[in-house]
Amino acid sequence: MIHLQNIRKVFNAGRPNEFVAIEGVTLAIDSQGATALKGPSGSGKTTLLSILGCMARPTAGRITLQEREITSLPERFLTEIRRETFGFIFQQFNLIKGITALENVMLPAYPNGENYVSLKKRAMELLDLLNIGGKATSKVEWLSGGEAQRTAIARALINNPAIIIADEPTAHLDTRLSAEFMEIMRQLKQEGKTILIASHDPIVYESDVIDRIVEMRDGRIVSSGDVP
Amino acid sequence: MRALEKQRNILDFTLSSLGRRKGKNIALVLVYTFVIFLLASVLFFSHSLKKEAALILQDAPAMTVQKLVAGRQDLIPTHYIDSIRQIKGVQSVAPRLWGYYYDALSGANYTLMVNADLNDRAGEIVIGNGVSWRSAAGKRNQPLRKNEIIPFKTYDGSALSLKVSGLLPFASELVTADLILVSETDFRKIFSIATGQATDLVLQVRNAKELPVIATKITQIHPDTRPILREEILRTYDAVFDWRSGVIIMVLAGVFLAFIILAWDKATGLSAEEKREIGILKATGWETTDILLMKFWEGAAVSLMAFFMGIFLAYLHIFLASSILFAPVLKGWSVLYPHFRLTPYISGYQIATLFFLTVIPYTVATIVPSWRSATIDPDSVMRM
Amino acid sequence: MIFHPGILALLLGSALTSSMLCYCAYEGVRIIRCWDIRSGSERQLGLERRTYLVSMVMSYVLGFQLLSLFLFIYTADTLSPLFVGAMCAAGSLNVNGFGYPALILKIVSCLLSGLWLIVNFTDNKAPDYPLIRTKYWLLLGIAPFLLAETSVQAGHLLGLRPNIITSCCGTLFSIDANTVMADFLALPRLLSQIAFFASIFITMALGLSVYLKAKGVYSFSIASFIHFLMSVAALISVISIYFYELPTHHCPFCILHSEYGYVGYPLYLAILVSAVSGLGAGVINPFRKIDSLHDVIPRIQKLLSLISILANSLLVLIAGYGILFSNLSMAAY
Ligand SMILES: Nc1ncnc2c1ncn2[C@@H]1O[C@H](COP(=O)(O)OP(=O)(O)O)[C@@H](O)[C@H]1O
Numbered sequence: 042m043i044h045l046q047n048i049r050k051v052f053n054a055g056r057p058n059e060f061v062a063i064e065g066v067t068l069a070i071d072s073q074g075a076t077a078l079k080g081p082s083g084s085g086k087t088t089l090l091s092i093l094g095c096m097a098r099p100t101a102g103r104i105t106l107q108e109r110e111i112t113s114l115p116e117r118f119l120t121e122i123r124r125e126t127f128g129f130i131f132q133q134f135n136l137i138k139g140i141t142a143l144e145n146v147m148l149p150a151y152p153n154g155e156n157y158v159s160l161k162k163r164a165m166e167l168l169d170l171l172n173i174g175g176k177a178t179s180k181v182e183w184l185s186g187g188e189a190q191r192t193a194i195a196r197a198l199i200n201n202p203a204i205i206i207a208d209e210p211t212a213h214l215d216t217r218l219s220a221e222f223m224e225i226m227r228q229l230k231q232e233g234k235t236i237l238i239a240s241h242d243p244i245v246y247e248s249d250v251i252d253r254i255v256e257m258r259d260g261r262i263v264s265s266g267d268v269p
Numbered sequence: 270m271r272a273l274e275k276q277r278n279i280l281d282f283t284l285s286s287l288g289r290r291k292g293k294n295i296a297l298v299l300v301y302t303f304v305i306f307l308l309a310s311v312l313f314f315s316h317s318l319k320k321e322a323a324l325i326l327q328d329a330p331a332m333t334v335q336k337l338v339a340g341r342q343d344l345i346p347t348h349y350i351d352s353i354r355q356i357k358g359v360q361s362v363a364p365r366l367w368g369y370y371y372d373a374l375s376g377a378n379y380t381l382m383v384n385a386d387l388n389d390r391a392g393e394i395v396i397g398n399g400v401s402w403r404s405a406a407g408k409r410n411q412p413l414r415k416n417e418i419i420p421f422k423t424y425d426g427s428a429l430s431l432k433v434s435g436l437l438p439f440a441s442e443l444v445t446a447d448l449i450l451v452s453e454t455d456f457r458k459i460f461s462i463a464t465g466q467a468t469d470l471v472l473q474v475r476n477a478k479e480l481p482v483i484a485t486k487i488t489q490i491h492p493d494t495r496p497i498l499r500e501e502i503l504r505t506y507d508a509v510f511d512w513r514s515g516v517i518i519m520v521l522a523g524v525f526l527a528f529i530i531l532a533w534d535k536a537t538g539l540s541a542e543e544k545r546e547i548g549i550l551k552a553t554g555w556e557t558t559d560i561l562l563m564k565f566w567e568g569a570a571v572s573l574m575a576f577f578m579g580i581f582l583a584y585l586h587i588f589l590a591s592s593i594l595f596a597p598v599l600k601g602w603s604v605l606y607p608h609f610r611l612t613p614y615i616s617g618y619q620i621a622t623l624f625f626l627t628v629i630p631y632t633v634a635t636i637v638p639s640w641r642s643a644t645i646d647p648d649s650v651m652r653m
Numbered sequence: 654m655i656f657h658p659g660i661l662a663l664l665l666g667s668a669l670t671s672s673m674l675c676y677c678a679y680e681g682v683r684i685i686r687c688w689d690i691r692s693g694s695e696r697q698l699g700l701e702r703r704t705y706l707v708s709m710v711m712s713y714v715l716g717f718q719l720l721s722l723f724l725f726i727y728t729a730d731t732l733s734p735l736f737v738g739a740m741c742a743a744g745s746l747n748v749n750g751f752g753y754p755a756l757i758l759k760i761v762s763c764l765l766s767g768l769w770l771i772v773n774f775t776d777n778k779a780p781d782y783p784l785i786r787t788k789y790w791l792l793l794g795i796a797p798f799l800l801a802e803t804s805v806q807a808g809h810l811l812g813l814r815p816n817i818i819t820s821c822c823g824t825l826f827s828i829d830a831n832t833v834m835a836d837f838l839a840l841p842r843l844l845s846q847i848a849f850f851a852s853i854f855i856t857m858a859l860g861l862s863v864y865l866k867a868k869g870v871y872s873f874s875i876a877s878f879i880h881f882l883m884s885v886a887a888l889i890s891v892i893s894i895y896f897y898e899l900p901t902h903h904c905p906f907c908i909l910h911s912e913y914g915y916v917g918y919p920l921y922l923a924i925l926v927s928a929v930s931g932l933g934a935g936v937i938n939p940f941r942k943i944d945s946l947h948d949v950i951p952r953i954q955k956l957l958s959l960i961s962i963l964a965n966s967l968l969v970l971i972a973g974y975g976i977l978f979s980n981l982s983m984a985a986y
């Protein structure tokens with residue numbers, strides 16, 4: 042599904058603080074199944090996820106998504122692909138404060154120009170599916186950790202993406218909520234979604250939901266293999 | 270249809286975001302409103318004065334003839350009338366007597382003018398609204414009424430008491446406010462003007478097109494005179510009022526610059542929260558153009574709000590609150606206009622000019638900051 | 654100079670527009686020199702972001718230009734009492750030699766910035782930005798016009814002095830004068846009318862062919878251009894007199910007044926929109942051969958032809974209304 046070839050990402054190129062965050066990464070992510078990116082902090086997991094998720098362009102190397110070369114697509118087109126293909130779940134949930142959970146879920150679909158009423162209906166269905174329909178009209182700052190996490194998941198699903206990308210999703214969750222999160226991922230995997238999680242939390246990469254673990258260190262892949 | 274729906278969704282979100290950040294925007298909107306209020310007041314005011322002047326001059330004589338001595342206006346001998354009346358096309362010529370009178374008691378300048386109706390009622394005067402409020406006798410905070418007395422000081426220092434026999438109607442306060450109508454006898458007494466002399470002459474002509482020709486003939490017969498056409502006065506008035514409002518706008522440029530710097534600063538100084546929001550929107554699928562669109566709607570909403578509030582307040586200020594803020598600057602020397610009210614008049618042109626002077630500079634000042642905030646990296650949210 | 658708020662507004666507006674444009678031109682040069690879409694370098698990413706800024710600035714420039722065109726005419730109108738012999742904008746513009754050139758440059762600037770935005774819009778539809786260098790060369794090409802507009806307008810406005818004697822629409826647009834304009838106005842009214850309506854309908858028919866069959870883009874474009882010139886001519890020679898109901902009053906500016914229900918504004922706008930959309934369809938046509946634009950351009954041309962048809966329908970409605978319901982006596986000629 043996604044092929045990375047010899048990817049390199051340099052920050053602050055040509056300046057004294059030049060930093061090579063990713064070096065020589067070649068990786069193929071197949072459709073369906075769950076992959077975990079594992080590695081210590083600063084090893085380049087987030088950077089690699091942002092390249093995989095069409096959020097950032099690599100300094101060098103090639104990316105293809107479903108046989109389409111997207112390496113040098115300008116931001117304008119990458120965004121469209123990102124919106125349609127990926128759903129993102131962030132470390133801090135990153136919900137927008139001051140508006141309701143429902144609106145937060147709807148936001149990523151605004152640029153599609155979908156009719157407001159039908160969009161609202163879909164968002165409501167997603168919240169119901171995740172058992173937080175009752176909280177739809179609450180402002181997000183009043184939600185508990187678990188509710189905020191579910192709202193963030195619903196937001197990632199609103200554009201019906203094929204791939205779910207999560208960066209350290211359990212970093213701010215206790216054990217019970219972390220396990221709950223992995224359960225939701227399991228359901229999504231069963232529905233046929235491809236799942237990509239970066240984490241150094243054993244609850245994630247030791248979970249039986251994960252099919253494959255890619256280990257990173259200092260911007261390089263040190264091992265990659267299917268979970269037995 | 271999709272594009273329209275998208276605009277609507279983005280606009281909705283923008284407005285709700287503005288609502289959420291009331292605190293930040295309120296100061297900006299207030300200053301913006303104030304700037305527009307000031308500019309709009311200047312424009313409305315000068316424009317109304319122009320209109321007023323034009324209205325008054327409609328009834329003014331088509332031509333006035335003055336006598337010049339050493340380049341300054343002097344009294345004109347009334348025997349000039351006969352020779353001017355001979356010119357072809359002249360319908361009538363009449364002398365006028367008028368002048369300014371400084372009233373030391375009230376510190377005001379009045380315009381004294383002879384009115385033929387008073388000529389057989391010497392000792393009586395008819396006064397304008399401003400005079401009735403300002404004159405020494407009216408000091409008790411209520412206007413002078415009929416039959417009260419105003420003392421005048423004549424040229425040699427002796428006193429002359431004149432009785433108010435009436436008030437001038439309100440129609441055009443700008444010109445009648447400081448006006449006092451007197452009889453010819455009293456006028457000549459106050460200023461010691463000999464009979465056979467007048468302030469100027471006014472002409473009626475049969476055909477307005479002949480005015481320039483008649484004017485030339487008059488200067489040929491009496492080289493020491495200066496004919497003035499009504500059209501010319503109108504033109505001068507227009508230029509003077511435009512000039513004054515232009516000057517005030519230049520003076521206000523300082524205020525305006527400060528406002529633009531504030532706008533720039535507000536637009537540049539995004540709070541961490543706003544940056545995070547834009548980052549989230551971009552990461553979850555909003556394109557830079559969408560954020561720019563949002564910023565555009567934001568600017569439009571702020572501008573429109575300030576624009577209409579500013580115009581509304583300026584309207585109240587100029588047409589209902591008697592232009593208290595800067596009437597003295599625009600109207601000139603007279604201190605006589607306490608109850609001065611202009612006829613409300615706003616044109617699309619004034620609105621367009623205002624728009625150019627305020628909204629466009631504001632928009633330009635916010636272009637780069639909003640572009641900057643719209644182009645933050647979408648992956649920045651992953652590192653917050 | 655006359656210290657008039659309108660003049661200050663125009664000068665301020667055009668100074669701002671010009672400086673923004675200079676900035677765009679500067680960015681344009683950088684993009685022409687350094688653009689490399691294959692690169693993922695930070696400089697390239699920076700340049701890509703700049704293109705958003707330039708697009709946005711150019712949209713504002715077009716908007717401001719349009720507004721300033723009307724404000725310019727309006728200001729000329731308001732100033733007319735200051736000049737001997739001027740009754741409306743026609744007289745004020747004639748006060749010095751820069752008035753009419755400024756007006757023409759303003760119209761040209763509107764057309765050019767509209768066309769540039771169409772090219773830009775087209776380019777942004779293809780992932781490889783195939784027109785990126787072309788469009789920035791074009792930007793460098795139109796910048797001088799806009800800058801000339803600013804300076805000529807400044808020359809006109811700063812050179813205004815009260816009491817200058819000028820001639821107004823009565824003589825400028827009169828058949829008695831001994832000018833090209835006079836010969837042109839002396840053409841039989843019926844002929845001019847037929848020519849005008851023929852140009853509308855030909856343009857609309859060609860637009861329809863582009864809309865339905867994606868054919869005849871160049872003819873449509875050329876027709877639109879001729880139609881633009883015809884409309885301006887017709888505005889002066891025939892349309893105006895119906896609105897004024899005076900067989901000898903040929904002024905293109907008085908119809909912007911409230912006495913005529915501001916009918917001039919939609920009329921001007923329709924003419925400008927029709928010209929920009931028609932010309933735009935032709936301007937982007939050569940790029941059809943580019944792979945990534947092969948499918949995009951016909952769609953944009955379809956949209957443009959639709960806009961042109963709508964604008965011309967509006968034109969027909971307004972002009973037709975003016976002619977049919979005018980109290981202008983036919984016997985006057
Ligand atoms: N925008 C940036 N500019 C400079 N350095 C960066 C930037 N983003 C990330 N880095 C650096 O890249 C390295 C990898 O970061 P990251 O991908 O976030 O690692 P991880 O997610 O595994 O903790 C870190 O050392 C970080 O400091």
Ligand SMILES: [Mg+2]
Pocket residue numbers: 086087088208209
């Ligand atoms: Mg990380």
